[in-house]
Amino acid sequence: MTNVVKLDEERAKTAEALDRLKTLVAGDLERVNQVILQQMQSRVPLIPQLAGHIVASGGKRIRPMLTLAAAKLCAYDGPRHTNLAACVEFIHTATLLHDDVVDDSALRRGVETANALWGNEASVLVGDFLFSRAFQVMVADGSLRVLEILSTASAVIAEGEVHQLLTTNDTTTSEDTYLDVIAAKTAALFAAACRIGAVVADRERQEEEALDGYGRNLGIAFQLVDDALDYSSHSITLGKTVGDDFREGKITLPVILAYRRGNDEERQFWHRTLEEGQQSDTDIQRAIRLMERYHALPDTVERARHYGAKAKDALGIFPNTDEKQTLLDLVDFCIDRSH
Amino acid sequence: MTNVVKLDEERAKTAEALDRLKTLVAGDLERVNQVILQQMQSRVPLIPQLAGHIVASGGKRIRPMLTLAAAKLCAYDGPRHTNLAACVEFIHTATLLHDDVVDDSALRRGVETANALWGNEASVLVGDFLFSRAFQVMVADGSLRVLEILSTASAVIAEGEVHQLLTTNDTTTSEDTYLDVIAAKTAALFAAACRIGAVVADRERQEEEALDGYGRNLGIAFQLVDDALDYSSHSITLGKTVGDDFREGKITLPVILAYRRGNDEERQFWHRTLEEGQQSDTDIQRAIRLMERYHALPDTVERARHYGAKAKDALGIFPNTDEKQTLLDLVDFCIDRSH
Numbered sequence: 001m002t003n004v005v006k007l008d009e010e011r012a013k014t015a016e017a018l019d020r021l022k023t024l025v026a027g028d029l030e031r032v033n034q035v036i037l038q039q040m041q042s043r044v045p046l047i048p049q050l051a052g053h054i055v056a057s058g059g060k061r062i063r064p065m066l067t068l069a070a071a072k073l074c075a076y077d078g079p080r081h082t083n084l085a086a087c088v089e090f091i092h093t094a095t096l097l098h099d100d101v102v103d104d105s106a107l108r109r110g111v112e113t114a115n116a117l118w119g120n121e122a123s124v125l126v127g128d129f130l131f132s133r134a135f136q137v138m139v140a141d142g143s144l145r146v147l148e149i150l151s152t153a154s155a156v157i158a159e160g161e162v163h164q165l166l167t168t169n170d171t172t173t174s175e176d177t178y179l180d181v182i183a184a185k186t187a188a189l190f191a192a193a194c195r196i197g198a199v200v201a202d203r204e205r206q207e208e209e210a211l212d213g214y215g216r217n218l219g220i221a222f223q224l225v226d227d228a229l230d231y232s233s234h235s236i237t238l239g240k241t242v243g244d245d246f247r248e249g250k251i252t253l254p255v256i257l258a259y260r261r262g263n264d265e266e267r268q269f270w271h272r273t274l275e276e277g278q279q280s281d282t283d284i285q286r287a288i289r290l291m292e293r294y295h296a297l298p299d300t301v302e303r304a305r306h307y308g309a310k311a312k313d314a315l316g317i318f319p320n321t322d323e324k325q326t327l328l329d330l331v332d333f334c335i336d337r338s339h
Numbered sequence: 340m341t342n343v344v345k346l347d348e349e350r351a352k353t354a355e356a357l358d359r360l361k362t363l364v365a366g367d368l369e370r371v372n373q374v375i376l377q378q379m380q381s382r383v384p385l386i387p388q389l390a391g392h393i394v395a396s397g398g399k400r401i402r403p404m405l406t407l408a409a410a411k412l413c414a415y416d417g418p419r420h421t422n423l424a425a426c427v428e429f430i431h432t433a434t435l436l437h438d439d440v441v442d443d444s445a446l447r448r449g450v451e452t453a454n455a456l457w458g459n460e461a462s463v464l465v466g467d468f469l470f471s472r473a474f475q476v477m478v479a480d481g482s483l484r485v486l487e488i489l490s491t492a493s494a495v496i497a498e499g500e501v502h503q504l505l506t507t508n509d510t511t512t513s514e515d516t517y518l519d520v521i522a523a524k525t526a527a528l529f530a531a532a533c534r535i536g537a538v539v540a541d542r543e544r545q546e547e548e549a550l551d552g553y554g555r556n557l558g559i560a561f562q563l564v565d566d567a568l569d570y571s572s573h574s575i576t577l578g579k580t581v582g583d584d585f586r587e588g589k590i591t592l593p594v595i596l597a598y599r600r601g602n603d604e605e606r607q608f609w610h611r612t613l614e615e616g617q618q619s620d621t622d623i624q625r626a627i628r629l630m631e632r633y634h635a636l637p638d639t640v641e642r643a644r645h646y647g648a649k650a651k652d653a654l655g656i657f658p659n660t661d662e663k664q665t666l667l668d669l670v671d672f673c674i675d676r677s678h
Contacts, residue, residue: 042498042501043498044498044501044502044505046501046504046505047498047501094467095467098463098464098467101459101460101463102459102460102463102464120440120441120459121440121441121504122501122504124437124440124441124463125437125441125497125500125501125504126497126501128433128434128437128470128493128496128497128500129494129497129498129501131467131470131493131497132490132491132493132494132496132497133494135474135486135490135493136487136490136491136494138490139483139486139487139490140487142483144478144481144483147474147478147486148475148478148479151471151474151475151477151478152471152475154467154470154471154474155468155471155472155475157467157471158464158465158467158468158471159381159382159383159386159468161464161467162381162383162385162386162461162464162465162468163383165385165460165461165464166383166385
């Protein structure tokens with residue numbers, strides 16, 4: 001009982017962390033939303049319609065908030081960070097649109113996906129539009145450094161997504177290969193989003209790299225927790241669905257741990273369900289029971305804690321400001337979502 | 340008989356035009372192919388595999404050759420045009436990959452498409468990779484002007500593709516709407532490819548715009564002829580297939596002319612086949628017969644000639660060099676493919 005109360009208190013504290021981040025960047029985020037709305041306009045009405053749907057249902061805006069908070073941490077007081085934060089969100093949104101086509105998803109955060117509503121064709125093409133538009137906004141900003149950072153991140157993301165496609169249904173995927181995939185598909189954009197906060201503030205390379213390191217490790221922790229949540233009943237309270245990765249045959253760390261720690265008969269189960277894609281309605285329950293038996297979810301979160309610790313240490317060179325504390329607390333928030 | 344001989348002579352003359360263009364840029368094109376090969380590399384082997392397939396089967400390399408020839412016309416003698424021509428080809432290739440997914444195509448130029456061989460997922464993601472890689476190469480080149488031109492062209496292409504999607508199966512599409520679509524989806528990249536030839540050579544705005552105008556009008560003419568070829572038996576000699584647009588319910592100018600010039604009963608035919616998508620095996624033959632009855636193909640080519648004439652006149656401000664003559668002849672080649 002005491003334990004539950006304590007957990008609840010912790011959770012409240014870390015939920016607060018997200019609120020404090022939102023408060024910290026509130027004015028800027030409002031401006032980012034305006035830029036997003038303005039830049040998704042087109043003389044072809046389906047574009048703002050579809051883009052508006054995904055932008056609205058796209059979640060917490062954590063990536064653009066990272067750019068804004070990083071710029072604040074670097075005491076930047078110019079106007080450029082809001083446009084660039086919008087570019088980061090556009091690149092993320094384009095990726096989501098293409099991901100949903102690749103995964104053939106019908107729901108995202110409980111809302112019908114753009115491909116379910118308007119078809120795969122429109123999702124692919126509007127993704128391309130948002131991606132191009134992001135580059136147009138960066139060009140108008142005029143920094144070749146920023147263009148380099150975000151074009152490189154985009155190429156790495158695409159590489160990571162192709163790599164993930166190749167590990168799908170492959171139960172022999174190793175933990176290190178999985179880490180390569182999430183470092184590319186998720187952490188590269190977190191790193192770039194943070195780094196450009198230092199670039200607009202014209203900070204030294206050491207600070208740029210510190211923010212890159214913060215974002216990269218936070219991104220890995222974030223994805224690890226996301227992958228644990230896909231098998232956790234706690235997801236339901238977060239409005240997420242359980243078992244999407246299982247149904248799609250994605251090989252994430254919870255699976256890798258349960259598979260490696262399991263016996264032959266259990267491995268047969270993973271082969272049948274994930275490699276051969278033969279799943280009955282109760283198989284997701286068995287998958288979750290196997291993960292419980294082998295402590296796969298708490299250990300995935302433990303791995304996330306390791307990257308979270310690295311993320312926090314990366315910020316060590318910055319003075320102890322409110323901005324820094326908010327970014328440190330954000331790490332705990334990302335990890336504590338898991339329980 | 341004399342007429343046939345004359346046609347054959349003309350065709351030989353214009354086929355020569357493409358050969359002369361190839362000869363003009365041969366050394367540079369070799370270098371472009373090397374850049375393409377080098378830049379499609381990735382630690383994820385599926386990327387060069389899939390990209391190599393589409394690049395190899397991707398056709399005549401007309402867009403990068405335009406950049407090379409435009410740079411030559413502007414007496415450019417530096418090294419940048421070959422990298423940028425490779426970017427143009429990458430953007431085009433990314434578009435082809437996504438197009439084939441959107442159209443669910445199994446064949447392109449008689450060769451199996453990447454989506455047929457590796458699936459839609461990989462095609463979408465490798466397209467994203469090539470697109471990002473193009474921007475990385477542009478950033479390394481370092482010209483914000485070039486980045487502006489090609490990011491804008493990319494956004495316009497995506498807009499055009501979405502617009503085309505909206506006109507698909509819609510027999511009420513007007514000629515002007517169709518022109519908007521092809522100006523965006525095809526002509527924008529032809530224009531940009533030519534324009535950057537002047538930009539690298541640091542030519543005056545008037546010359547930049549002349550090359551933009553040449554490319555844009557050539558692109559429109561090229562697409563009009565392509566759309567006529569989709570209903571022409573002459574396609575078979577070119578290794579193209581007949582009836583793809585018809586099967587996909589695409590509303591191109593030959594359809595628009597036949598529909599508008601037809602009677603009620605004929606319009607019912609277009610409704611059934613293109614709007615409702617109810618097609619029997621012989622319907623493509625009837626479509627071609629209706630086009631013959633209303634002179635839809637020769638008149639589509641006549642429209643192409645109009646844009647071809649504009650393309651030629653756009654180059655009027657350049658001195659009469661071999662390079663200019665080659666570009667002028669290329670216009671005739673693009674149009675004379677039609678018969």
